[in-house]
Amino acid sequence: MPQAPLKAVIFTALPVEFQEVRQFVAGVQRVKHPLGNVYEQGAFQANGQVWQVSIVQTGVGDSKSALQTERAVTFFDPDVVFFVGVAGGLKTDDVGIGDVVASTKVYGYESGKAEEEFKTRPEFGLSGFGLIEEASAEERSETPAWLTRLNASAGVDPKLKVGPIAVGEKVVASTKSSVCQFLRQHYSDALAVEMEGYGFLAAVNARSRPLPAIVIRGISDLIDNKNDDTHQEPEAVRQQKASHHASALAFQLLASYAPAQGLIEQYRPPRQVNDAVWNHLFSCLQDIPLSLLVALFTDQLSPEQRDILGALGNLTLLRQAFRRLDNLDLAIAWVGHIIRSAEHPPAGIDAFEVPLALTAWYAEYHPTEPPPPPPPSPPGYLLIGLEPKDDQGRVAIMAELHKDGAIDSDLLSPDAEGSVKEPEEALYQHLSQAVSKAEKVKTIEFFLSWQHLCCPIHEWKADGGLGSPTPLRRFRNTVVRSLDRAMLGRADEWFDTLTQQWERLQALDADNISECCHHVELLDCDKLDVDDESKHPILKLLTVLPDDKDDLLNLLTILLNSGIPVWFWAYKTPDVTPLSSAINQLLTADNLKEVATLAETIRKRRKDLPHLGVLFDCPTRRPAFASVSPYRQPAA
Known part of the structure; x- marks a missing residue:
């Protein structure tokens, strides 16, 4: 019986991005949404697996991206989603024109409070862990497989970087602009800047069933001297090449999945955690400063979890991160560390008190300690x-x-x-x-x-x-x-x-x-x-x-x-x-x-x-067949 195709949706903002994605798909046909959207759909086959790939053009801007992402994901019910397109390079020491950036997370940099001085309140979307791992494997490979998917006219091989991307509604055209200065001050780790990725991830991550997603951007220009270098190719050519490079990586990630091994990120959380549990927990944390929580938890977390905490500015964002992870075991471990640290403060941590409500929460949800595993038996x-x-x-x-x-x-x-x-x-x-x-x-x-x-x-x-x-x-x-x-x-x-x-x-x-x-x-x-x-x-x-x-x-x-x-x-x-x-x-x-x-x-x-x-000879192990026998002298 033939294996059912897996489903992927690839979002783009510009026609040139759409066209480059379409080159990797065979048998393309139009598909109409009941609300009037016209999509295109075809097949992509690799490693014995057939993918049904739907291509969506959202238009420019974060709000359009969020709306069209929700509409298409509900319509197609895919196994994995990508946003593929072009972006401007922020860190010119790390990325150049034609290079590709795969997102670990996407900052919505325009979120904040407009006072005498603008105060940032960072919002961010997280890419799927499995997709980040696949992209990271390509980044560190000495023979990256995604480069083999480029057409012959690609010229010099582009580089791949895996890291954060900043997103806002403004076109950043100069390093002297206030927006560029703001990004370098508050989002200094961002490799690229674009206009749709945050809305895309926000729409995906708001779903009741989390969906593996990632933003992939080809660098079509650099903020330094944007469009002013007379020696560089025209903008249309740069956008076409950057779109092609980003598309090649997206389809390599699809090719890397092995459905029999569950690499589509079938989401199997330790528990399905009700929102009431998170509401209860974070109501108990109100009296503990966020800076103290971060100091206590950082050494307990994986690199990915540390990455999450590094972008948080208040308990509300921390709660959103926990809701996204849906991991009660992680929350229990964190709260246990808070309680133990209050009893015996680590070096550099001032004494503090744990709210009684938090102790009660821990007692309610803390699982019974499993018995220690038996010691390994000696070899036979x-x-x-x-x-x-x-x-x-x-x-x-x-x-x-x-x-x-x-x-x-x-x-x-x-x-x-x-x-x-x-x-x-x-x-x-x-x-x-x-x-x-x-x-x-x-x-x-x-x-x-x-x-x-x-x-x-x-x-x-x-x-x-x-x-x-x-x-x-x-x-x-x-x-x-x-x-x-x-x-x-x-x-x-x-x-x-x-x-x-x-x-x-x-x-x-x-x-x-x-x-x-x-x-x-x-x-x-x-x-x-x-x-x-x-x-x-x-x-x-x-x-x-x-x-x-x-x-x-x-x-x-x-x-x-x-x-x-x-x-x-x-x-x-x-x-x-x-x-x-x-x-x-x-x-x-x-x-x-x-x-x-x-x-x-x-x-x-x-x-x-x-x-x-x-x-x-081991004296502690004597054979039972050892009996007194006559000492055998050699024959004459």
Whole structure:
């Protein structure tokens, strides 16, 4: 079933603006309003979505803009609206002729009180947040997509600025005019000045269902030397180009929307707030100066909310902003901050009293505090023990799941066996079964006997969920632990020394990790300076393990007696310097706090460290399958 088109209405004031917008729309037809207005309507398609675009010419002036906006929006019931046209550039350091300004807000600068000196009472309209975000993304992009929508005669690429626009009924023609001086004094952040945008946004924002809207203006002239520069193009040409540039941005914003993701700004406020709630709240705030409210709230607000407060001049405007946002949660947070600040005034805030009515309002509307979230559970571990059955690589396979303080030993049958020499079908099947039952547990600790430390466990295969053998390094974190330390008769003694070294390991920070590494390049067990008094809980063995079984057993015995919990070695003869550097990068305080963290880091870097072996023994997690077994001497 074809997807229904989304609806957009684009407003313009001048014929040249209307004509440039129309160039982006296909199949244009006239549409008549019951009251006599004649609009034009066509289709715009981008990213698989069809837009029904209606074009409205309001005429010049804010009052006409407001009237025609309300009439057209009620008639078409659009999903998004734009006002597109030309404007004069106010801040010549920021915008030039041909550049485009997308509004964050629009000031109605003529609002105020005419006394001996005119006193401003700022009114403003806010653009839709999602549209501002889309325009801002284009502004900071190194390859702006909207520029690709310009026709070939556009010449130099225009710039895009996202910021405030000032609106009034007067044509500002000179920097020496009183209006221009007034704007620079009271609306110094405004980038451009025009005559329709405030009425447009006021009409849109007054609706019961807020509608995403934005004003987009191409700069056709600058207030400095307006129309006096003999080297610039005629005004009609400048207006045509500025209108074209503004239209290109408007249609790029339409193209950026993805309706399936709700980017049309479907308005889902935390609550639908009745006007009586705002009336009640602001009646309670009458005795607190607005300047104090702004000082208290600014550090609690997002940049967009700070932007709102920066333009407010009285409580009435503040109430209008809250009504526009329709966010009771925000109001509750603000009032709570007022009450807490009265009890404990922040630096720079004089003591003040909170009206009892405001305290009562807060008690009525403040929601019950939700319970704190439970602490995250520690990561689970799959423990797999491979106990030698002979000297040919046959092993008994044991598996346990340690998660949330419980141990599940019912993962494999008691007679599960396989081979670690050229791992075959039986080992693959048992590993796949254990991994499947452990479900989402990501880290596997392999308990290997000294004979099998040369086996690269990360290359062993199991079913990764697609029914085919997959190396463990692709979907699980793996680490070696000592089966001999866990199962032999001296286990308690060895675990005592391991615990001591583990405590040293946990106390390490970034400044002393390197000092606690025992660095070995040429292996000579007779000269290996580690014992149970060693202050090096990390062994960097920058070579392969011995091929001779007696030497391997001797090495293992020394390491078990030393209690060293973390060993690194190479499965193949390494290039010492790069290997040492790579291990140093793994040795961070965070990685050494938890086995799963280090194993995860190694798995992500396996492509660069294919031949790195690591043993990480944690004394706090002992397998239930650890039983007293005879110490297996190497075969003669």
